[in-house]
Amino acid sequence: MFLQYLLACIVLGAFHSQAKVVDSFTECDDIFYNAKEPQGMDKKAKKICQIRDPDYADPNAVYSAEFATLYSVDHRVPLYSAYILDDQCLEKQTKKDQCSVWRIEPQLVSEDEPDYMMTESEYISSDPNKKDALKTNQAISEDYSDTGYDRGHLYPNSFDYNDHYKVTYTLTNAAPMDPCFNRVYWKTLEGELQRFLRSKLKQDRYVIVYIVTGGVPGVNKIPDCGDSRDAERVTVPSYIWTAVCYKHKFEDTKSFSFGYIANNHHEKNITLMSISDMNQQLSVLYGNNSSKIQIFDDDCFSSSKSKVAEIIDQMKSTLLKIPQKLDVVKNFINAARLLSDSEMSTDSEILPTKRSRGRLDKLIAILSFDSSVSYFTSQEVLKDEVPNSCIITSAKKRYWTERSELRKRDVSEGSEAVQCQLVPEKSVDGKTAADGSPCSNFKDNNNRCTCSTEKGEEKFCCSTPCLYQSRLKGYRCYSGAAQIECSPQYSFLGIRGRSPLYNIRRILQLDLHIHCTTGNGVGILQPTAAGK
Secondary structure, eight states: OHHHHHHHHHHHGGGOEEEEEESSGGGGGGGSGGGOOOBSSOTTSEEEEEEEOOOTTSTTOOOEEEEEEEEETTTTEEEEEEEEEEGGGGGSOOOOOOOOOOBBOGGGTOTTSOSSOBOHHHHHSSOTTHHHHHHHHSOOGGGTTTSSOEEEESSOGGGSOTTGGGGGOBGGGEEEEOHHIIIIIIHHHHHHHHHHHHHHHHHHOSEEEEEEEEEEEEEEEESOTTSSSSOSOEEEEEEEEEEEEEEESSOGGGOEEEEEEEESSSSOOEEEEOHHHHHHHHHHHTTOSSSOOBSSGGGSSTTOHHHHHHHHHHHHHHHTTSOSOOHHHHHHHHHHHHHHHSEEEEOOSSSOOEEEEOOOOOOOOEEEESSHHHHHHHHHHHHHHSOEEEEEEEEOOOOBOSOOGGGGGGSOGGGGOEEEEEEEOGGGSSSBOTTSOBOEEEEEETTEEEEEOTTSOEEEOOSSOOEEETTTTEEEEEETTEEEEOOOOOBSOOSTTOOOOOOHHHHHHHTOOEEEEOTTSOEEEEOOGGGO
16 A cells, blocks of 8 residues: 555656545635535535645745535535635646546545545556446546546636646546537636636736536436446536635625526526525525525625626626537537437338337537648647547549639639548547557656557657647647657548558648649649648
8 A cells, every 4th residue: 555655646746736535624625715615515425625735846835725626426526626716826827738637536435545646547556456446436537438428627727827737637526518518618608707807806916716616416327328338327417507706805895706507518508697596596406405505605795786797797798709509519419319319110111110229329520621721720729629630531632724813713612622520639539649559558657648559668648639830840749748749640541552641741742732833834733831
């Protein structure tokens, strides 16, 4: 046990955070408004303090709470995560997501386990049988695989700064979220909320913002009961909510609070309200007949109705920036659900009438672009923001035989068309090394992501998507804190019977071209600037 604890300290020391299961939130009560946690929640749920280690280079640094989580062992999802945003964050650089390695909390298994989060493979490395004990008390990554749900953050990684965002990647801070909801509506709302609060902090200073984000356990569970894995282990929240308490340290007239509740669904349904109203609505949604839910002590200035109404009106403008519907995606998903969830009659002259049930194995989305330039620009944005890739499935060449400036009018917009299929970004899929080769046994090694090939070779892996860096004229990703070369995945197309190409230069040279004029008057194809 000591060796395992020592290993955890070495490997996870770079995270500068303890993940401690506690009987009381006293150790991290500075995360809560007036040092009081939300009331009326499941009393059997586990309390977890994520405590940031001090910066040992600073002799005056002290331990401070990162965030606090109330975790339901029965549902294997967090009921809420509480965190803060203060004026100090304005001077500190916020990094983009550079970590997609999810971790578990050993102390949910036993208080004798290390008080540091670690990967599942690290935890069971000494004894594979420990996986059963782990699964009894919390969700694991396997529970989310191929379910159609995202591991959605409650405490957003975008709200943290410097390298502290890594501590948000624990499965005790994640709940199953509908992909459209998580990646479009909720993500946009998180970004708008952060911009709104930062603008207020710049005006007021001397402010600390207490935030609690939670989920209401619903009736659906993952994995599906028809799955070969242990079924229906993790509860899907029916609603996701956030409560905000903006506390000025010296002037109460500048303090306020508000909240919003959203359906965990692929259509937009977000409602803004006061904290008092939110407490009442959550009490109904959670089914609390005996005790009323109270997110903030004294409802955090909710009694100032005119101020609350003013802030809610300001926040309503942010909702206008969120798409009302994604019609194509909605219809696509509804069609898939119809075929997989309902029974249909099959009439045929050959086959007897019978009742059949389809099983949803895969959803495929194909995008089309009018040019290689627009494709590659969109591809880089897609990898950076989602992260997903759109892998080329077909590409049209175009040629001209007339020397005329009018020839462009004879060529349709789609003559240089590119079609691609949406897939998970390969560089961060947990199965691939930075050079594109298959890999397994991912781990952190001296602040770098490493993995092992089938031949036992140790290779670097990407913690962030593999993106083109114009300054370096090549592709780079972060492996932990270090930037390394990487190989992007771009095409399903094969050349002369060879395997699909992942090198952008060769793809451009052999598959995609743009127009230029030659001396003999023939318009031919040349590589785009991005491939030079």
